[in-house]
Amino acid sequence: MDDPDELAPAVRSILSAAHERAGSGPGERVSVSPRDLDAAFERAEADGRVPLIAEVKPTSPTTEGTREDDPVALAERMVAGGAAALSVLTEPDHFGGSVDTLERVRDAVDVPVLRKDFVVDEAQLDAVESDVVLLIARFVEDDLADLLAAARDRGFQVLVEVHDREELERAVDAGAATVGVNNRDLAELVVDLGTFESVARHVPDEVTLIAESGIGSPADARRMRAAGADALLVGSAIMDGDVEANTRELVRAEADGDADDEDHRDTTEHPT
Numbered sequence: 034m035d036d037p038d039e040l041a042p043a044v045r046s047i048l049s050a051a052h053e054r055a056g057s058g059p060g061e062r063v064s065v066s067p068r069d070l071d072a073a074f075e076r077a078e079a080d081g082r083v084p085l086i087a088e089v090k091p092t093s094p095t096t097e098g099t100r101e102d103d104p105v106a107l108a109e110r111m112v113a114g115g116a117a118a119l120s121v122l123t124e125p126d127h128f129g130g131s132v133d134t135l136e137r138v139r140d141a142v143d144v145p146v147l148r149k150d151f152v153v154d155e156a157q158l159d160a161v162e163s164d165v166v167l168l169i170a171r172f173v174e175d176d177l178a179d180l181l182a183a184a185r186d187r188g189f190q191v192l193v194e195v196h197d198r199e200e201l202e203r204a205v206d207a208g209a210a211t212v213g214v215n216n217r218d219l220a221e222l223v224v225d226l227g228t229f230e231s232v233a234r235h236v237p238d239e240v241t242l243i244a245e246s247g248i249g250s251p252a253d254a255r256r257m258r259a260a261g262a263d264a265l266l267v268g269s270a271i272m273d274g275d276v277e278a279n280t281r282e283l284v285r286a287e288a289d290g291d292a293d294d295e296d297h298r299d300t301t302e303h304p305t
């Protein structure tokens with residue numbers, strides 16, 4: 034991992050908690066029969082929905098307060114709103130997540146579920162079954178290929194998260210099939226959608242590409258899709274208010290955007 038002093042204090046704290054949890058898992062190796070993430074994205078596309086991973090994110094270092102609603106009820110409403118897949122935070126100390134929450138959510142829905150946590154050690158993979166696990170290139174550095182193999186051996190699909198071109202190259206070299214470009218700089222916790230736009234153009238076509246973080250509106254969703262996102266991962270903007278309506282607004286971003294464009298064209302081409 035790079036110099037911890039370069040990371041935001043909250044991220045240093047998240048990582049040190051992750052290292053403390055590493056190796057203290059149940060010890061039993063999990064074996065997963067995953068729900069297919071790419072197939073879920075394809076179903077959404079065929080249905081005219083923007084492929085969206087909606088995140089159950091009770092709190093975070095950059096969110097005020099904690100959302101106390103039942104996470105299973107939230108997850109079910111996200112699926113009702115058209116989410117192709119879900120992300121569930123399992124980090125307990127900074128995001129209000131738990132492996133128990135993930136298990137309950139996964140039992141309640143039929144879409145793929147991503148385990149969102151800060152995995153730095155193989156034993157952490159055995160904490161709970163999910164369809165997809167996250168590996169953050171910045172935090173696992175030279176262990177990326179080994180952790181990717183260890184996750185796949187257990188049946189997981191793997192989302193490898195990157196933030197810049199160097200991390201993208203490491204992810205591709207390690208054999209990542211699904212890459213997420215995080216618009217949130219974990220050194221400073223600043224969000225810039227331009228990050229995705231600059232990194233996305235270097236991603237090989239065969240890689241499934243996900244735009245992560247800072248997507249707050251249908252216009253942002255269209256911007257990420259125009260830059261090449263196969264799917265979007267959204268937490269805060271969905272958790273802020275009515276999660277079903279918020280999810281629906283994002284999955285309809287292209288359909289509604291096209292309709293808006295059509296209205297606009299009609300007015301300008303056929304003035305009354």
Ligand SMILES: O=C(O)c1ccccc1NCC(=O)[C@H](O)[C@H](O)COP(=O)(O)O
Binds near residue numbers: 088095248
């Ligand atoms: O969200 C945070 O505050 C955060 C802080 C430190 C490390 C990671 C953090 N977020 C993790 C995530 O990956 C996001 O929850 C996810 O990409 C969704 O982002 P958003 O839509 O901006 O909530």
